[in-house]
Structure formats: C-alpha cells, structure tokens
Amino acid sequence: NAGVTQTPKFRILKIGQSMTLQCAQDMNHNYMYWYRQDPGMGLKLIYYSVGAGITDKGEVPNGYNVSRSTTEDFPLRLELAAPSQTSVYFCASSSGPRDYGYTFGSGTRLTVV
C-alpha cells in the first residue's frame, strides 16, 4: 500500500518556467489537499478537492492551479514560477471531512532561481 505518492522529490526551476507537481493516492480517498511549508511558517493550504471534478481555493492559491479528473490524482500546476514559490510542497488525502487525520506524501522540495 503506497499511500500518497509525490513526484518529483526535488526540482530547481528558473523564474518564469512552469511545472506540474504530481500527487497520487491509492486509498480511494475522496478528499485531497495541497499545502506548502516554509521554514518556521507551518503548513499553508493552497488548494483542496472533495472529489473528482471539484476543487476549491485555500489560503494561498495565487500562482497555482489544480485539476481533479480522477479520484486518485491531484496535480498542482505552477505557472510562471517566482522565487516566492520556493518551498516544500505536501500533498495529503483523507477519507472524509470527519475522519482520522490526513495521510501526507513525502513532499516535493522546489527551488526557484
């Protein structure tokens, strides 16, 4: 049981480039989330999804886009990368709104130079 798989683990982007952070889960969870974690700042919600075809903005959505075409996958798209997007990105999933907690992936460390 792989849980939540994120790829790539590390990436360096140049300013203005675009990329997609991949997230896949094999637990048949309806709820999926993208957070970013900056040093000393905790986890900030970027986007989330309550099921295939349904997404909503979190606290810090600017500069990002998401889609949810299947239950398993929830990719995060960065358009026109900026240094402020340098961070560690975590994807998470849960079986429902009132459940036992999120299952997190191992993260993607992104540096924009």
Next chain:
Amino acid sequence: EDQVTQSPEALRLQEGESSSLNCSYTVSGLRGLFWYRQDPGKGPEFLFTLYSAGEEKEKERLKATLTKKESFLHITAPKPEDSATYLCAVRGPSGNTPLVFGKGTRLSVIA
C-alpha cells in the same frame, strides 16, 4: 478566522525529562484537534484526534489532552527517537473545512 498557536517554538530536553507542548486555538465550533509528528525531510505523520474538552488520547510516551481553549501534548520520559517537530491542527464547524495548522514545536531529546 481560525487560528492555532503553538508554544514553545523549540524545546530541548534531556532523555527522561518529561515536559509538555502547548497548542492554543481559536475556532468557532471545533470539530477536531489533530496532532502530527514530522521528521526532517518527511511529511507529517498523524498521531491523535481529539473532539471534545476533557478527552485524552495516549500512544507510547505521548498523551494528548484537550480543553475548550488549548491542547497539550505531554511527553513522559522522552527518548532521542522522540525528537521531531510536532504540529497541531484544528478543523472548524463546516464539514468540508480543511485543517488549519500551527507552526509547530521542534523537540530535541538529548541522550
């Protein structure tokens, strides 16, 4: 706006020296307070969920408690392997509301 404040930011303990981490929250209609452990370079790992004041949960050397304004994570006789960052998160009254996280407490246990 839901808020979560954790203290201290960092805590250094000798092996066997018990202590507590604090998580203060402001949320209208708490529908769950969550504790996670995060090791360096890894994603957070779920520890506990508490739903109502007076509730307690235990796991090995860890015990989480909840009041109407805060939660404590008590660490009894810690070992070096308990060193990690401990994150607290809350969920508000809406069923679909994602978790709001605190900044965490970085715990170091020295042998």
